[in-house]
Amino acid sequence: xxxxxxxxxxxxxxxxxxxxxxxxxxxxxxxxxxxxxxxxxxxxxxxxxxxxxxxxxxxxxxxxxxxxxxxxxxxxxxxxxxxxxxxxxxxxxxxxxxxxxxxxxxxxxxxxxxxxxxxxxxxxxxxxxxxxxxxxxxxxxxxxxxxxxxxxxxxxxxxxxxxxxxxxxxxxxxxxxxxxxxxxxxxxxxxxxxxxxxxxxxxxxxxxxxxxxxxxxxxxxxxxxxxxxxxxxxxxxxxxxxxxxxxxxxxxxxxxxxxxxxxxxxxxxxxxxxxxxxxxxxxxxxxxxxxxxxxxxxxxxxxxxxxxxxxxxxxxxxxxxxxxxxxxxxxxxxxxxxxxxxxxxxxxxxxxxxxxxxxxxxxxxxxxxxxxxxxxxxxxxxxxxxxxxxxxxxxxxxxxxxxxxxxxxxxxxxxxxxxxxxxxxxxxxxxxxxxxxxxxxxxxxxxxxxxxxxxxxxxxxxxxxxxxxxxxxxxxxxxxxxxxxxxxxxxxxxxxxxxxxxxxxxxxxxxxxxxxxxxxxxxxxxxxxxxxxxxxxxxxxxxxxxxxxxxxxxxxxxxx
Amino acid sequence: xxxxxxxxxxxxxxxxxxxxxxxxxxxxxxxxxxxxxxxxxxxxxxxxxxxxxxxxxxxxxxxxxxxxxxxxxxxxxxxxxxxxxxxxxxxxxxxxxxxxxxxxxxxxxxxxxxxxxxxxxxxxxxxxxxxxxxxxxxxxxxxxxxxxxxxxxxxxxxxxxxxxxxxxxxxxxxxxxxxxxxxxxxxxxxxxxxxxxxxxxxxxxxxxxxxxxxxxxxxxxxxxxxxxxxxxxxxxxxxxxxxxxxxxxxxxxxxxxxxxxxxxxxxxxxxxxxxxxxxxxxxxxxxxxxxxxxxxxxxxxxxxxxxxxxxxxxxxxxxxxxxxxxxxxxxxxxxxxxxxxxxxx
Numbered sequence: 001x002x003x004x005x006x007x008x009x010x011x012x013x014x015x016x017x018x019x020x021x022x023x024x025x026x027x028x029x030x031x032x033x034x035x036x037x038x039x040x041x042x043x044x045x046x047x048x049x050x051x052x053x054x055x056x057x058x059x060x061x062x063x064x065x066x067x068x069x070x071x072x073x074x075x076x077x078x079x080x081x082x083x084x085x086x087x088x089x090x091x092x093x094x095x096x097x098x099x100x101x102x103x104x105x106x107x108x109x110x111x112x113x114x115x116x117x118x119x120x121x122x123x124x125x126x127x128x129x130x131x132x133x134x135x136x137x138x139x140x141x142x143x144x145x146x147x148x149x150x151x152x153x154x155x156x157x158x159x160x161x162x163x164x165x166x167x168x169x170x171x172x173x174x175x176x177x178x179x180x181x182x183x184x185x186x187x188x189x190x191x192x193x194x195x196x197x198x199x200x201x202x203x204x205x206x207x208x209x210x211x212x213x214x215x216x217x218x219x220x221x222x223x224x225x226x227x228x229x230x231x232x233x234x235x236x237x238x239x240x241x242x243x244x245x246x247x248x249x250x251x252x253x254x255x256x257x258x259x260x261x262x263x264x265x266x267x268x269x270x271x272x273x274x275x276x277x278x279x280x281x282x283x284x285x286x287x288x289x290x291x292x293x294x295x296x297x298x299x300x301x302x303x304x305x306x307x308x309x310x311x312x313x314x315x316x317x318x319x320x321x322x323x324x325x326x327x328x329x330x331x332x333x334x335x336x337x338x339x340x341x342x343x344x345x346x347x348x349x350x351x352x353x354x355x356x357x358x359x360x361x362x363x364x365x366x367x368x369x370x371x372x373x374x375x376x377x378x379x380x381x382x383x384x385x386x387x388x389x390x391x392x393x394x395x396x397x398x399x400x401x402x403x404x405x406x407x408x409x410x411x412x413x414x415x416x417x418x419x420x421x422x423x424x425x426x427x428x429x430x431x432x433x434x435x436x437x438x439x440x441x442x443x444x445x446x447x448x449x450x451x452x453x454x455x456x457x458x459x460x461x462x463x464x465x466x467x468x469x470x471x472x473x474x475x476x477x478x479x480x481x482x483x484x485x486x487x488x489x490x491x492x493x494x495x496x497x498x499x500x501x502x503x504x505x506x507x508x509x510x511x512x513x514x515x516x517x518x519x520x521x522x523x524x525x526x527x528x529x530x531x532x533x534x535x536x537x538x539x540x541x542x543x544x545x546x547x548x549x550x551x552x553x554x555x556x557x558x559x560x
Numbered sequence: 561x562x563x564x565x566x567x568x569x570x571x572x573x574x575x576x577x578x579x580x581x582x583x584x585x586x587x588x589x590x591x592x593x594x595x596x597x598x599x600x601x602x603x604x605x606x607x608x609x610x611x612x613x614x615x616x617x618x619x620x621x622x623x624x625x626x627x628x629x630x631x632x633x634x635x636x637x638x639x640x641x642x643x644x645x646x647x648x649x650x651x652x653x654x655x656x657x658x659x660x661x662x663x664x665x666x667x668x669x670x671x672x673x674x675x676x677x678x679x680x681x682x683x684x685x686x687x688x689x690x691x692x693x694x695x696x697x698x699x700x701x702x703x704x705x706x707x708x709x710x711x712x713x714x715x716x717x718x719x720x721x722x723x724x725x726x727x728x729x730x731x732x733x734x735x736x737x738x739x740x741x742x743x744x745x746x747x748x749x750x751x752x753x754x755x756x757x758x759x760x761x762x763x764x765x766x767x768x769x770x771x772x773x774x775x776x777x778x779x780x781x782x783x784x785x786x787x788x789x790x791x792x793x794x795x796x797x798x799x800x801x802x803x804x805x806x807x808x809x810x811x812x813x814x815x816x817x818x819x820x821x822x823x824x825x826x827x828x829x830x831x832x833x834x835x836x837x838x839x840x841x842x843x844x845x846x847x848x849x850x851x852x853x854x855x856x857x858x859x860x861x862x863x864x865x866x867x868x869x870x871x872x873x874x875x876x877x878x879x880x881x882x883x884x885x886x887x888x889x890x891x892x893x894x895x896x897x898x899x900x901x902x903x904x905x
Binding site for chain 1: 617636650
């Protein structure tokens, strides 16, 4: 080849940078389209429905609504109970995360699944279970005459019940992979055990703790079923108020304004989160979790383990036990047998059919959520991610923060006409559930993907692996475990999704949570008992799914 | 082009800036086929960035990388056909030794039987026969280094690059491996571009040494040339020579703080920087030459290194046999040997 030396001109930097951007945009195209069509559009539709009167926008309504004293009260309560719930959850669950990450004890796998079950239970069921525990005629009332259902404590405890797993999974998952030798190195440099933890482990955990706290805050900020049942007339969150305005007062305009307020609040929190994530990003060298866990040693560690187990028993297992006990509170499994026929006329089909519906919907939703969330996480994990991409990171979280009721209602009014008329399609339910599940996939995958050493990818590239092969050969084997966990999460969330599904599930095709809610809405012991029985079945399905997942996890450990 | 020698690798004015600071500053470098070139420099001199730029892992801000005469700007890393052995090996933890070595072959679509054959052959070559099924976590540092080398060699890259190839290994292993590597590259005819901060490694490994400083090339030449005639004070000091002094050259001698120093013939005239190699510092009786006090003596095995302190002049490094070595505190005289004195740039 003829090489002539020519004057080397400085080339425009933009062209070189755009190559990386093109790859990223390619990865992000599908997730962006998905969120635009199935999230942004429905939300826009509902906002327009609320704020547009006779074809003209009336933004003045925003101020009118938020200055009303009862709405201000709702805003205040929503915020402080979410903060209190988050703090309480971290307080109770962080020791749990440590115990699950660092201790090895019999029954750990089962227990890990057990603490995750509450997270996927329908909110109405949790509310009812806590009512049965701490409400009038509840277990505590029977035994000690203690009632908490008129206080905010019932709500806070139910929120801890719900979100315990968020902290254990998010923080504990990373904690288990942190190399204990890092702490040992600090100890050798003269740090006390606590100082070593505070200076070495805590900074490494901080992003995970922040992510978990953010999720708990969002879930409790938008809490619906729990507050609806345990809050009574005294306590009401924005979400409950939106629901009330939509379905009881039929004041769509006020509901839309409240949706916007919630949107803005959630957006602000997510923006703050994106900012903290950017500041704390770091590549961690993860090790096999099986290596880092060992039997507790010394009285202190055994006491910690005992304390965590006791808190799990009291806060997580007891409400579930009460739930099961109530479902069996009829001779010969009467409530369960009643499920096989539609005796009460609540449904067009036997309630038992809801199980099959739920599983089918959840599988489809999981597939969608893993593809969308996985692509988004792959795009976001790139170290050179720019501001635009980080903004997208926050955007992905929005469906979690915006009320599920809004998503469902938005689906109903936005996707009911050409070009996209999905009203009669079965895919509508999985799409809504995937929208709620995808952020979980991103949250689970992202920390692990970011922790993959970039030079391993470079090593593969130099050996001839194209970017796609690099992902398949280097990233995928390392994140396979996280991918499975993410899929399990998406599946479980889809199974338990209620707020959106209740709007769009067809009457003859109810999902389990929808069936439970309908049964609870009807008077009489039989309906109540059937609801408890169906909830128990949902709980068992979730528990089995999670146990399978845990089994998969242990089988794969050999590869790491 | 007929008659013109085609370089395997050419860098032309390669420049990389990190936040305004030039890590590579208009570097020009050529590597011929079958040549083993070692880039030598202190940490932060831009050595690793140079390798990454050639590999396609680092985008140039300006300048060009040519392989076999072809501009590589639009060629991504995985299509450049070069091998890179990373400083800390970067073996894939989820694959065994064989899986690591076969990785590049799989990427190039080599069939299974050939992969196995090549892996076996390479593991034998690097002295780890039969290790294919071992987990990488079970390997010692030296074994990891061998596996990383086998992995980089497997796809038969036209250029093999080594980033501090022996950096993390202990001394005796390093000295053995550097000889092995040298033999291996000679045997395979591999073209090699290595970077290191260790001059011993560079001199033992390379046909040609390139000394880098602050993103620029300070000197390029055979190990012997660089050792005998360092281009400037920086290179001289980096190579471990400390007897560097300013002086004024007149004829075949120079005026320095150490007195009159003889020079080889044809020395450039005027104010210059001089290097006196330790063997050029001859010890004589205390009443002859430049009087010095012995400030320190270090036993080096084959000889004793001395630090001599003249009155009102910079200290001098000298070397002498063990039996002739004076004690600390003794006074000795010093004379200079013109053959061991270099006038720097």
